[in-house]
Amino acid sequence: MRTQEIIVKARRPNPRLVKIHRNYTVEEIAKLFGIHKNTVRAWIKTGLPLCDDKRPVLILGRELAAFLQAKRGNSKQPCQAGEMYCLRCRSPQKPAANMVDYQPSNDKMGNLIGLCSCCEAVMNRRVSLAKIPLIKGEMEITFPQAEKHIGDSNQPSLNSDLRGVS
């Protein structure tokens, strides 16, 4: 029963549970949302600010609420076609000049990288190659080398003389 509860709560910690005028320890935050302390530590690693560097670590309620709100905002405001999520603006933005680079992580997935047209921060959007036509919008996407592979090497010309490659 307890495990179930943890899963449900861990998905969407409600920022409204946070009292903004008090400080929280990692343990208290974990208890508040019924999540593991490591989840809270992961939040700290991904940008949840600490009060100071004293022990035990304290987090301002105000900062915690803002952090969770941003996290929610992130999932509530999905990017439209042609947009990427800007962490600094905390909202989807168009890339400057609609120019983005595609950086493949493997055959199927990669990152779109562009500069925010609003604040010029670097924005990333993780995409699967197959979905690019759907999210492309007005973006001009530059593919490094990838086009060559798709065009040329799919059908290696076995007929040609192998030594002729040089």
Ligand SMILES: [Zn+2]
């Ligand atoms: Zn921005």
